[in-house]
Amino acid sequence: MSRTVAVVGAGVAGPAAVLSLAAAGLTVRWFAPPVAPDHDPVGETLSPAANPLLAKLGLTETMAAAHRPSHTTLSSWGTAQLVDRNAILHLEGPGLVLDRRKFEADLRRAAGKVAERVVDARLAHAHAAQGVWHLSAESGETLDADALVDASGRSAVAARRLSPGHRADRLMAAHAFLDHRDASVEPTPAVLIEAVERGWWYAALRPNGTLSVAYFTDPDLLGETPTRDPKIWKALIDGTRYVGRWIDDAGFDPDTAPTLSSAGTTWLAAPAGRVEDAPWMAVGDCAAAFDPLSSHGMTTALWAGARAGPLLSAALDGDDGALDAYARSVTDGVHAFLDQRQRMYAMERRFADAPFWQRRHNATPADLAERAQDG
Ligand SMILES: Cc1cc2nc3c(=O)[nH]c(=O)nc-3n(C[C@H](O)[C@H](O)[C@H](O)COP(=O)(O)OP(=O)(O)OC[C@H]3O[C@@H](n4cnc5c(N)ncnc54)[C@H](O)[C@@H]3O)c2cc1C
Structure with a gap:
């Protein structure tokens, strides 16, 4: 048959x-x-939960080289301070920052x-x-x-x-890979997450030494589209407290206009x-x-x-x-994630009056399931 x-x-x-x-x-x-x-x-952060799946698929050996362990995640989320979440504290071990192309x-x-x-x-x-x-x-x-x-x-x-x-939701990402132009500085191998009034930022040092930077927001809150004009992108980066400082201090070139994608x-x-x-x-x-x-x-x-x-x-x-x-x-x-998502966004109260955060604070999983629109 x-x-x-x-x-x-x-x-x-x-x-x-x-x-x-x-x-x-x-x-x-x-x-x-x-x-x-x-x-x-x-998208380069691979959770440690992927390890048994890769083993099941016979892919453990292909993972040996090229990727780097993700030991440190720094976040400014719910607080203006930068908090270090060291992977040593996670019993399942560190995740990986992938060379995603490889x-x-x-x-x-x-x-x-x-x-x-x-x-x-x-x-x-x-x-x-x-x-x-x-x-x-x-x-x-x-x-x-x-x-x-x-x-x-x-x-x-x-x-x-x-x-x-x-x-x-209609979350979108503006993302770019920034080249490292200052050889005198060794960038910290870290992942950084920073909440801002209109969304949040993610930055990760990739194994090839470039910096992956993404800004997550809603389309109606993005303002002027940054895809053609690096100055608009630079202005968005300058509006951050930590991502912009990392880019400057470690000598990354912010002049790469981002591409947009659904997220x-x-x-x-x-x-x-x-x-x-x-x-x-x-x-x-x-x-x-x-x-x-x-x-x-x-x-x-x-x-x-x-x-x-x-x-x-x-x-x-x-x-x-x-x-x-x-x-x-x-x-x-999906329902478990919607519940988790609401709790994660609820941890950030500094921008509680801003539309981006209100949309996520005020939606319970039951509301979302009911209001879910055809995609
Ligand atoms: C900005 C951003 C950051 C992210 N960061 C992370 C992260 O750090 N960690 C993480 O785990 N996830 C992250 N993700 C999510 C992750 O990238 C996706 O969940 C993952 O790529 C899903 O894999 P997939 O194979 O289902 O889909 P995709 O990776 O999208 O692959 C789809 C494939 O289908 C092919 N295809 C499309 N149309 C056709 C067609 N008509 N015929 C044949 N083939 C077709 C495409 O060419 C592609 O090869 C991120 C996503 C975004 C948008």
Whole structure:
């Protein structure tokens, strides 16, 4: 009996799903669009909770080099002081600050070795009929599969037609990688989080010596768009107490205009199921994307991808119990996160009258679930 699964997406969740499906003895056909030469994904803090997932996927060895342990996180959150949260105090050990480009390339290479077929193009269309998925790429290539995994990130290229989507907020990120121009200063290997009136900042020294800087706010609070004019970006940086000082003191070049991306909490109402008897599941940001304050987007993507093999293997044998349990655990995880999110934002009271903070202080998880708009 044919047991073929198509996977869409080559970020974090996609390769994890490919590895898990192949380990479960399924034949994998993978839509992995080519990586642009300037591809440099943002988001480098990998939680220690990812370690057992990487081991399960056989990826521990690929993690040995290039990334650096994240021993120190400094934060000004709920207080004007900078508080040091040293990783020595965390029993699960330190997380990692990734060379994310290398991390994704390693995942991709490992998955490419076990996929039966790799389609080097974006999925354009998916539909199911009589228990079979029929998929076509933008390049015109077509393939069939018995089950489908959508790991296409927030774009949810197939899943958005299979389930309603919800969003809790419209958080966005302006982010840039700043070059280090002053060789006489050794920048501190740290992660810095700073709350400000209209949102919050994140800065992390990357293993390649550049500084990843992101400003999180709501679109209506951003003001003049900083993407074309580095002066606007510089003015935003100058409005911080600690991020700007780190950039100046350690000799980073702030004159790189940022790019903008969505960073809100969004999720699918039904992240797994069947269409015309053919099973499907969404994994990673496609199923549920979290406010990056959580720092667990990549870990959740690995977790969900690693579930794909056993879960779709059972579904293809006619047992949907695991598929249903997965859908429930994604939904439960979203509700637990919304609760945690409210408690995290509630710790910052200095800007309690400002719209950014009011929107997050005054929304209980129940309100959010009720008010959730279609994405
Ligand atoms: C500013 C910012 C900072 C963040 N910081 C962190 C952090 O510090 N730590 C952390 O753990 N998480 C962080 N995150 C979240 C993290 O980046 C995501 O959770 C993670 O990338 C999810 O992985 P994914 O594979 O689901 O999606 P993605 O990484 O978005 O990958 C999706 C893949 O699908 C592909 N794709 C899209 N459309 C198609 C199509 N039509 N056909 C085929 N393929 C397609 C894309 O090319 C891509 O390869 C951050 C997010 C943001 C926005």
